[in-house]
Amino acid sequence: MYINLRRKPLLSVIADDLSCGGTYTGKEAMGLLWSMRPVPGSREGLRLRKLNVCIPQLVNISVYSGHVGVGFREQDPLASVLTERWYMAPGVRRIDIKEKGVRGTLFIPHGPGPFPGLLDMWGGGGGLLEYRAALLASHGYASMALEYFNPAEVNTAELELNYFETAFNIVRDHPQVMSDRVGLFGLSLGSIVSISLAAWSSVVKPRCCVCISGNHTHARGGTIGDVFNEFITNVHKVRMDENNYEIWRGMGLPIPDDISQKVDVGKINCPILLVNGDDDQNWPTVESAEDMAQMMRAAGNEHLLTRLEYPDAGHLIEPPYSPHFRATKFLKDGQKVILLWGGTTKPHSDAQEDSWKKILAFLQQNMYSSSGPRAKL
Numbered sequence: 001m002y003i004n005l006r007r008k009p010l011l012s013v014i015a016d017d018l019s020c021g022g023t024y025t026g027k028e029a030m031g032l033l034w035s036m037r038p039v040p041g042s043r044e045g046l047r048l049r050k051l052n053v054c055i056p057q058l059v060n061i062s063v064y065s066g067h068v069g070v071g072f073r074e075q076d077p078l079a080s081v082l083t084e085r086w087y088m089a090p091g092v093r094r095i096d097i098k099e100k101g102v103r104g105t106l107f108i109p110h111g112p113g114p115f116p117g118l119l120d121m122w123g124g125g126g127g128l129l130e131y132r133a134a135l136l137a138s139h140g141y142a143s144m145a146l147e148y149f150n151p152a153e154v155n156t157a158e159l160e161l162n163y164f165e166t167a168f169n170i171v172r173d174h175p176q177v178m179s180d181r182v183g184l185f186g187l188s189l190g191s192i193v194s195i196s197l198a199a200w201s202s203v204v205k206p207r208c209c210v211c212i213s214g215n216h217t218h219a220r221g222g223t224i225g226d227v228f229n230e231f232i233t234n235v236h237k238v239r240m241d242e243n244n245y246e247i248w249r250g251m252g253l254p255i256p257d258d259i260s261q262k263v264d265v266g267k268i269n270c271p272i273l274l275v276n277g278d279d280d281q282n283w284p285t286v287e288s289a290e291d292m293a294q295m296m297r298a299a300g301n302e303h304l305l306t307r308l309e310y311p312d313a314g315h316l317i318e319p320p321y322s323p324h325f326r327a328t329k330f331l332k333d334g335q336k337v338i339l340l341w342g343g344t345t346k347p348h349s350d351a352q353e354d355s356w357k358k359i360l361a362f363l364q365q366n367m368y369s370s371s372g373p374r375a376k377l
Contacts, residue, residue, distance in 0.1 A: 024346065032061060033085075034349035036323040045329035045338040048322075053134040054094060056084035085321075087131045089138035094130075102167045103147040105130050106174070107137030113176035116207065116367035118143040118183050119168050121190030123213075124228070125330060135319055136185070139360055141367065142177045144170065149189065149224055159224045164193055165203040180207070181367050183270075187212040188282075188315065192227060195292075196220075199267045208271040208366040210359055213280060213315045215288035216263040216295075217252060245327045245340040252284040255291045265292045266299025273306045273362045275355045277313030281342035285315070308358060310351035314343025320353040 018027050023035035038046045050057050062077035088094070091110025097103065105128065109115050118141045120133040126149040133145035146167050148159055172182045184206045186194035191214020197204045200220060218230050237250035256262060274292070276285040289307055296302040310317075314326060330339040343351075 030321045030353075033059065033321040034323055034352070035345055045327060045336075047325045047328040049129065050085075050087055050131040051129075053087040053130045056086045059083045059085065087134040087138070092134065092137045094134070097144060097170060099170065100166050102163065102170055104128065104144045104167065104170075105133065106142065106144040106171070107133050108142050108174075108176055109137050109140050113142070114178045115140060115142045115176060116181040116183070116363075117141065117171040117174070117177040118185050118363075119164070119171050120145050121148065121164075121184075121186040121193055123188030123190055124149060132185075132319055136363075139363075141363065142171065142174065143185070148193075161196065161201060161221075162203075164197055165201055168197070168204045168206075183207045183363070183367060184209045184211075186210070186214060187317070188214065189224075189227070191215070192218065195263050195265065195268075195272075198270060198272065199263045199265055206270050208273070208362070209268075210273045210275070210362065212275040212317050212355075213277070213283065213285045214274070215252060215283055215285055216265055216292050217256060217261065217288060218263065219261055220263070241340055243327070243338075245338045246332075247281050247340050249281055249284050253287065255284070255287055262291075262295075265295050266301060268296070268301060268304060271304050271306070271362070271366050273308070273359065275308045275317055275359070276310070277315060277317060277343055277348065277351060278309055278311050279313060279342040279344065279348075280315045281340040282315040306362065308355055310347065310355070312344040312347035313351035314348055315341040316343070317348075317352055317355055320356045321349070322352060324348045324352075 016027070019025050019031060023037060024031040036048065060080060060082050062080040064075050064077055088107070089110060093108040095106040095108065097106050107130075118133070118136055120136065120143050122129045128145060128147035130145045133143035136143040144167065146164070148163065148167075168182065168184075171177055172179050184194040184197060186192070191211035194209050194211050195214060195216050198206055198209050218227050231251055234251040237253070239247040239250055241247060274289045276289055278286055280286065286309055289309070293302060293305055293307065296305050314324075316325065324343055324345045325341065326343055327338050327340045329336050
């Protein structure tokens with residue numbers, strides 16, 4: 001990238017000028033963020049995620065003379081600027097939740113309320129991840145990031161549906177939450193839980209559901225551990241790519257015809273948004289979405305379904321400008337492996353940006369509208 005630093009400030013150059021090479025090309029205002037990669041020599045399979053949302057993500061941007069590669073750190077930069085990425089808007093409150101056996105973090109938007117609520121669930125990597133819930137609260141939704149699975153803890157694999165029902169009720173019963181406007185938001189395993197709750201629970205009545213890279217191919221009942229055990233029965237279908245990364249999508253194929261082996265999505269009676277990438281190498285989420293559409297069409301509730309599918313996007317569709325990681329480490333049976341998630345950096349990043357805008361529009365339409373919930377964007 002050619003930069004004339006006397007002409008305008010560094011951040012203006014980044015936003016307005018073309019990049020002629022590197023991790024991205026063309027004019028991309030946020031390209032330096034979504035195209036970030038681990039520095040050469042880092043451990044394989046790393047993934048960047050914000051853990052402490054109470055402080056900003058600091059990103060130091062520096063410009064060096066000429067074409068630089070390994071060893072540029074020894075040079076003095078021509079210009080530098082420190083940027084801050086905040087996940088919590090001013091006035092958002094963070095509340096630790098440890099009650100009724102439920103663990104999580106509730107984020108309350110700024111203002112008197114009450115607000116629509118969301119139960120936010122991540123995937124099989126486990127742990128407590130707060131940055132999406134913090135962002136959702138910054139957009140006006142009382143959002144609880146739920147901790148529900150930890151591969152290192154045997155007892156979390158024994159969690160049943162009632163754990164999630166209790167968590168949903170904690171959000172619903174909070175004095176600053178509209179009790180009739182609580183939705184579900186999940187990615188991967190969190191989407192499986194969301195779809196199951198929407199179809200089967202007699203306690204949880206979500207206003208709407210957002211499901212990213214999920215599927216509906218598991219039997220009713222059981223625990224979180226049982227969901228993984230169903231996957232393991234097809235472990236012989238796991239393939240390895242040229243880098244020895246594991247490709248899991250074959251474990252989910254073919255989509256079963258037996259309704260007893262699937263969530264009966266024909267029973268869902270709230271709007272549901274499915275967000276998937278066509279290059280998902282972790283699970284056949286696009287095929288699952290098509291089967292869900294057929295089931296809902298036959299049941300007469302397909303009008304509640306909205307689908308977003310993105311070419312060359314992978315499994316890990318995160319909030320906008322998050323760096324794309326095609327393959328990262330994952331704990332499987334106590335051993336670290338590297339899973340191939342899929343996606344190509346530019347189209348995957350475009351998918352993250354576009355889907356986030358449409359997710360927020362979907363939530364606004366179905367959570368804040370004075371009329372009854374509607375499905376389509």
